[in-house]
Amino acid sequence: xxxxxxxxxxxxxxxxxxxxxxxxxxxxxxxxxxxxxxxxxxxxxxxxxxxxxxxxxxxxxxxxxxxxxxxxxxxxxxxxxxxxxxxxxxxxxxxxxxxxxxxxxxxxxxxxxxxxxxxxxxxxxxxxxxxxxxxxxxxxxxxxxxxxxxxxxxxxxxxxxxxxxxxxxxxxxxxxxxxxxxxxxxxxxxxxxxxxxxxxxxxxxxxxxxxxxxxxxxxxxxxxxxxxxxxxxxxxxxxxxxxxxxxxxxxxxxxxxxxxxxxxxxxxxxxxxxxxxxxxxxxx
Amino acid sequence: xxxxxxxxxxxxxxxxxxxxxxxxxxxxxxxxxxxxxxxxxxxxxxxxxxxxxxxxxxxxxxxxxxxxxxxxxxxxxxxxxxxxxxxxxxxxxxxxxxxxxxxxxxxxxxxxxxxxxxxxxxxxxxxxxxxxxxxxxxxxxxxxxxxxxxxxxxxxxxxxxxxxxxxxxxxxxxxxxxxxxxxxxxxxxxxxxxxxxxxxxxxxxxxxxxxxxxxxxxxxxxxxxxxxxxxxxxxxxxxxxxxxxxxxxxxxxxxxxxxxxxxxxxxxxxxxxxxxxxxxxxx
Numbered sequence: 411x412x413x414x415x416x417x418x419x420x421x422x423x424x425x426x427x428x429x430x431x432x433x434x435x436x437x438x439x440x441x442x443x444x445x446x447x448x449x450x451x452x453x454x455x456x457x458x459x460x461x462x463x464x465x466x467x468x469x470x471x472x473x474x475x476x477x478x479x480x481x482x483x484x485x486x487x488x489x490x491x492x493x494x495x496x497x498x499x500x501x502x503x504x505x506x507x508x509x510x511x512x513x514x515x516x517x518x519x520x521x522x523x524x525x526x527x528x529x530x531x532x533x534x535x536x537x538x539x540x541x542x543x544x545x546x547x548x549x550x551x552x553x554x555x556x557x558x559x560x561x562x563x564x565x566x567x568x569x570x571x572x573x574x575x576x577x578x579x580x581x582x583x584x585x586x587x588x589x590x591x592x593x594x595x596x597x598x599x600x601x602x603x604x605x606x607x608x609x610x611x612x613x614x615x616x617x618x619x620x621x622x623x624x625x626x627x628x629x630x631x632x633x634x635x636x637x638x639x640x641x642x643x644x645x646x647x648x649x650x651x652x653x654x655x656x657x658x659x660x661x662x663x664x665x666x667x668x669x670x671x672x673x674x675x676x677x678x679x680x681x682x683x684x685x686x687x688x689x690x691x692x693x694x
Numbered sequence: 695x696x697x698x699x700x701x702x703x704x705x706x707x708x709x710x711x712x713x714x715x716x717x718x719x720x721x722x723x724x725x726x727x728x729x730x731x732x733x734x735x736x737x738x739x740x741x742x743x744x745x746x747x748x749x750x751x752x753x754x755x756x757x758x759x760x761x762x763x764x765x766x767x768x769x770x771x772x773x774x775x776x777x778x779x780x781x782x783x784x785x786x787x788x789x790x791x792x793x794x795x796x797x798x799x800x801x802x803x804x805x806x807x808x809x810x811x812x813x814x815x816x817x818x819x820x821x822x823x824x825x826x827x828x829x830x831x832x833x834x835x836x837x838x839x840x841x842x843x844x845x846x847x848x849x850x851x852x853x854x855x856x857x858x859x860x861x862x863x864x865x866x867x868x869x870x871x872x873x874x875x876x877x878x879x880x881x882x883x884x885x886x887x888x889x890x891x892x893x894x895x896x897x898x899x900x901x902x903x904x905x906x907x908x909x910x911x912x913x914x915x916x917x918x919x920x921x922x923x924x925x926x927x928x929x930x931x932x933x934x935x936x937x938x939x940x941x942x943x944x945x946x947x948x949x950x951x952x953x954x955x956x957x958x959x960x961x962x963x964x965x966x967x968x969x970x971x972x973x974x975x976x977x
Contacts (some may be wrong), residue, residue, distance in 0.1 A: 425828045432827070433834040441842055444850040467848035468770035471763050471778065472858065473749035474866055478735065489859075489868035496853045497748075497862055521749050521757055521777040522767060 451493050452615055454500040455599060457485055458508060458535035459517040459525040463616075470524035472497030476516035482509045485516065503599025503614045508537060510564055510598050533565065538597030539620035540570070540590045540612055548611040550586050553577050559601035559612045560588050568594040570601065588612070592621060700816065701928035702965035709967075717960030724800045732865040747801065747861040748852075749781060757781035762900040763858075766851060769843040786904060792958070794905025798891060798898045799931075799959035804860050807875050808891045811882035812931065820884065827886055829934070829955075832899035839896050856890070857897045888931045898957075905954035909976050912956055912963070914940045914949040919968040926962035926971070936962065940970070950976060 450456070450463050457476050460466050476499050477485040484501045488494035499516075501508060510532045517525040529535060540559070542548055549556035550572070563570045570588050577583040590612075599614045635641050657668055678684055705714035712719075732750075735741040743752045749759040759781030768774060789797060798805055814820075839851040852858060856874050863871020882889045891898055914920070917940050926940070927933040935953035942948070963971045 425830065429828050429831045429834045432831060433838050436835070437838045437842060440838075440850060440854065441846060444842070444846050444848060444853055447853045448846070448848055448850075464847060465771060468843075469767055469773070469775070471749045471759065471767055471849070472852055472862065473745040473759075474862065475745045475749065475751060477866070478741075478744045487862065487866050487868075489863060489866075489870045490854075490874060491870040495848075497858060519744075519751075521745075521751070521759065521775060521781065523773075523775040 448495050450495070450500075450616070452619060453504070454494055454502050455508075455537045455597060455614060455616075457499055457501070457516045457525055458510070458514055458532060458537055458596070459520075459527075459529035460537070461524060461526060466524050467495055467498070469522045470498050471522045473521065474499065475519040475521060476525060479515040479519035481511065481515060482506070484508060501599070503538075503597075503602040504610055505603075507599030507603040508535075508596075510535070510596060533594070533596060535596040535598075536617060537599070538614040538616050539592050540595050540597065540599075540601050540614050541620045542588060542590070542611060543613050543615075544611040547607055547609075548588070549606070550588055553579060553583060553585055555586060556606060557586065557588075558604050558606055562600045562604045564598060564600060565594050565596070569596070701925040704923060704925070704967040705965050714964050717964050721800050721959060722806065725803055725806055728801055729803060729861070729864055736865075736867070746858070746865045748858050749778065756784075758785050761786045761904075762897055763849065763852070766839060766843040766849045769840055770847050770849050789901060789904045790908050792910045793908045793956070794901040794903065794954055795898060795957035796910075797901045798895075799957035802857055802861070802897070803864060804857050804875070804878060804895075805891060807860075807879050808882045808888065809931070811879050812888055814883055815887060816928070827889065827893045829893050829932075831893055832896055832902075835894055836896035836899040851896070855897070857895065892931050892955075902954035905956065906952075908954075910958065911974060911976055912939075912951045912958060912960070912971055913974040914951070914970050915972050915974065916968065916970045917941075917943060917949055920970050921968055923967065925965040925967070929961040929965050931959065931961075932956060950974065 448463075448467050456463070456466060457480075461469060472487070474487045474497075477487055484506050485499045486501065488496055488498050488500060490496050494500050512532055514529060514532050514535075517527060517529050520527070542551075545551045557572065560566060560570045560572055568591065570590050572586040573589050575585040575587055577585050597614045597617075601612045602610045602614050605612050631643075678687075702714050728747075731743050732746060735744060741754075743750050745751055747760060748763050749757070751757055757777050757780055759778045761782040764778050764782035767778070842850040856878055859874045860871050862868070863874070878890050882891075886893060914936070920940060926936055930936055932953070932955045935951050935956045938947050938953075939949050939951045958973070960973070963973070
């Protein structure tokens with residue numbers, strides 16, 4: 411009888427140990443694997459309103475309701491062979507970009523709030539940020555007038571603008587440089603989709619890759635000054651050091667001016683008069 | 695000459711093939727019917743129900759969410775979405791009434807494959823018993839999925855969960871789900887009898903906890919008629935649950951199968967020539 415109980419106890423302990431050991435092994439494996447499997451490739455984007463990737467993977471229940479309600483069939487669910495976390499929704503901008511529906515049906519469909527339901531204006535979506543990743547092949551950088559990314563941008567002149575620069579190569583033309591503005595770019599991917607190159611020179615990247623960030627302590631002097639209305643470090647000192655007696659220096663570009671005729675130009679109409687001026691500070 | 699060919703032979707001979715497979719057929723209709731309802735939308739443009747078995751929306755109003763996934767998401771994100779909470783409560787209440795593991799035998803598409811593997815094992819007389827993995831492993835695995843949700847702060851189990859990979863694969867049309875199905879099938883066929891559903895699957899383990907207190911159950915009501923043909927044990931995916939109810943009269947144990955692991959699949963009702971079993975509400 412005692413031996414029987416002993417036998418039972420041994421079996422119980424053994425079974426428990428076996429299950430515990432197996433579980434621990436599996437847990438370690440899956441835990442390590444999940445780190446890799448949960449990393450989002452930079453070639454794909456999450457739907458509008460998606461929380462940051464970590465929070466998204468905690469909330470997304472992988473039901474595909476957003477995929478079903480996307481009127482343009484843009485979203486896909488990652489399957490088990492995909493390099494996106496199994497069952498989660500994504501789209502590939504270069505293949506088919508987000509159409510930025512005004513009523514944002516994908517967000518409305520989400521039962522888990524992995525797509526943040528507080529997103530009601532699609533212009534506030536931040537699926538990523540467009541970046542000119544290659545200035546060497548971008549046709550506009552080469553001095554041509556491609557402009558396609560600028561033209562297709564749903565927020566033209568806000569999210570992408572063309573900034574003029576001097577064309578050093580021809581010495582007589584302008585470069586129309588596409589510049590993306592992170593305060594407006596939603597990361598819809600239309601620019602990446604329509605880039606005419608074989609491999610897009612403009613790509614939508616995850617925000618954490620695309621954006622730099624100033625140190626928290628860093629202050630931009632001119633902005634602080636603007637906010638304050640005056641210099642916050644020390645009062646602006648007039649620039650009249652080491653000037654000849656009776657002159658001040660107008661730093662708006664007029665050069666040396668005589669104190670008693672500050673509102674007039676210091677230069678007479680005839681340049682010779684300047685040279686012949688007796689009080690010019692230069693010894694004759 | 696009892697039991698000469700296969701379990702249920704007597705029942706087929708006495709009552710006919712259809713009678714001896716009535717619950718099996720009903721289950722297959724249920725399992726395939728549920729998948730078919732999900733496919734009405736993508737195939738025919740009739741959106742009766744959207745989503746998949748993880749979470750769905752019926753007729754644009756009724757939200758349903760798998761409570762097991764809801765819990766993992768709750769642990770991982772430490773926040774609650776109302777839609778999911780309501781959906782998970784409805785589903786939990788439903789299974790509290792009809793039996794927790796009714797999900798396994800009447801809804802889950804993987805069950806069709808593991809049942810087929812078990813059937814084929816029987817026919818091919820593959821004998822390896824699967825004593826290597828104790829049935830209790832599933833609860834360890836269940837606990838593990840919750841711990842992983844906490845430590846990785848993501849629903850880590852969903853990366854590999856065959857149950858949702860398969861149902862999602864069918865509903866959203868991904869052929870790689872077939873690969874997962876094949877692995878489960880071979881595992882059950884050649885390695886462990888009822889290996890996946892009966893020993894490892896944490897989804898089933900979760901629903902078996904609901905099943906501990908659910909109302910609708912199998913009862914060996916007519917147990918005195920039992921002629922010890924053992925057919926019910928042979929077809930049951932969880933044969934350990936039968937004995938207390940079927941043979942417990944002398945120990946004054948009631949005829950109702952109390953274990954949460956019973957899936958209410960009704961195969962015992964099918965194959966019993968003597969009509970020992972019936973479905974009944976708990977008293």
